[in-house]
Amino acid sequence: MAMSLFGKKPNEKEASAPSKGARDPKGDLTTTTMDLTHLGAPGDVGRALAAAAGKIKVTESSQEEHAAIEEAAILYANASEDGARAVLEAAIDGALGKASEELWSMLFDLYRLTGNRTAFDARSEAYSKTFEISPPVWDASTPSPTPERRAAGSAPSVNLSGNLSGNARSQFEQLVRIGLKMGSLRIELGRIKGIDDSGCALLMETVEALKKAKAKLVLAGSAHALSLVEPKLVIGEKSNQAYWLLALSLIQQMANAEKFDEVALNYAITFEESPPAYEAPPAAPVEEAAPEPVAAEPEAAVDRFPMTGVIAGNQPEAFRQLAVYASQRTRIEIDASQTRRIEFVSAGSLFNQLAQLQGQGKLTVIHHPNALVAALLRVMGVDQVATIERRKTA
Known part of the structure; x- marks a missing residue:
């Protein structure tokens, strides 16, 4: 990424200026992949992500409305229907009749998805007066409401792979926003291959931002990440301070107070300043295994791949089936009309999968997702690697 997960267009100078991140022998930027799939080796989607970054479209609406759309999409993705x-409702009620159709579409679809016909009918009249058109109808084809269970204390999780460098900033800024919104975040470091000084600084900024906001952060795979950082720690050489600080943070995550004291002392000797104080890490959230979605097995005669129900977990069965479907086609058609919800982590996984397909020269079209899913896909940048054909709510 540099995927702008919130769909904001990057500054043109920043988009064209060379990144401070590491470069490979061919001179290409080394990027960090947010691999949320656990579907084996994700491949290098850096080029597809870089191509997508310059194609983001900005619509005419207020920052407040953008924020409400993003917030509601993320809350719904994380199974907080009441929060969404x-x-x-607050965004529409506070807009004095000027709220966009997108906000209304999301709210009407939410009413449908939760089976709230009373609220739907009550809002229909206000919608009709606002836009001077016929009110929307209760769509019987909307996926029926089903009880969902979310583990208490579960946290959004992201799995990093590749080389972590400063050109992953947009990813981490989004992660901070998600962590602040949800109150917790889990970052998997066990699959990263390397980390440069700008990557160390970026990860530390993320740690400090979440710590300041008292959001729980778990850095899984800290021992592996530490093994990549430790060779840069040379006592007495006033260099690589970002590596030292990250090493202390990783050791703290490992709850190894004795090793922390040792490295902290060496840090003080090297930089002639006080090291960060040791703090016991938060307990890792206990998460239940997410239920696998039920997706119909695609057949050769089927024109569109059906993606149904709730897409959840790090390795949803639907994505494995999609990979098989896509391997036989150059144009991938996804029927999302019966997709009830896509979790935040799974939306990131979908982005990675479709970015790889785009890199192979394949075109993906996602047909008729509900307004909440469509908003999440834009938040996650999926619309930069696929075409999303929305259906009308009214």
């Missing part, structure tokens, strides 16, 4: 409803 509160955000959407």
Whole structure:
């Protein structure tokens, strides 16, 4: 990424200026992949992500409305239907009749998805007066409401792979926002291959931002990341300070107070300043295994791949089936009309999968997702690697 997960267009100078990140022998930027799939080796999607970054479109609406759309999409993705409803209703009620159709579409689809016909009908009249058109109808084809269970204390999780460098900033800024919104975040470091000084500084900024906001952060795979950082720690050489600080943070995550004291002392000797104080790490959230979605097995005669129900977990069965479907085609058609919800982590996984397909010269079209899913796909940048054909709510 540099995927702008919130769909904001990067500054043109920043987009064209060379990144401070590491370069490979061919001179290409080394990027960090947010691999949320656990579907084996994700491949290098850096070029596809870089190509997508310059194609982001900005629509005419207020920052407040953008924020409400993003917030509601993320809350719904994380199974907070009441929270999403509160955000959407407040945004519409506070806009004095000027709220966009997108906000209304998201709210009406939320009413449908949760089976709230009373609220739907009550809002229909206000919608009709606002836009001077016929009110929307209760769509019986919307996926029926089903009880969902989310583990208490579960946290959004992201799996990093590749080389971590400063050109992953947009990814981490988004992660901070997600962590602040959800109150917790889990970052998997066990699959990263390398980390440069700008990557160390970026990860530390993320740690400090979440710590300041008292959001729980778990850095899984800290021992592996530390093994990549430790060779840069040379006592007495006032260099690589970012590596030292990250090493101390990783050791703290490992709850190794004795080793922390040793490295902290060496840090003080090297830089002639006080090291960070040791703090016991938060307990890792206990997460239940996410239920696998039920997706129909695609057949050769089927024109569109059906993606149904709730897409959840780090390795949803639907994505494995999609990979098989896509391997036989140059144009991938996904029927999302019966997709009830896509979790935040799975949306990131979908982005990675479709970015790889785009890199292979394949075109993906996602047909008729509900307004909440469509908003999440834009938040996650999926619309930069696929075409999303939305359906009308009304």
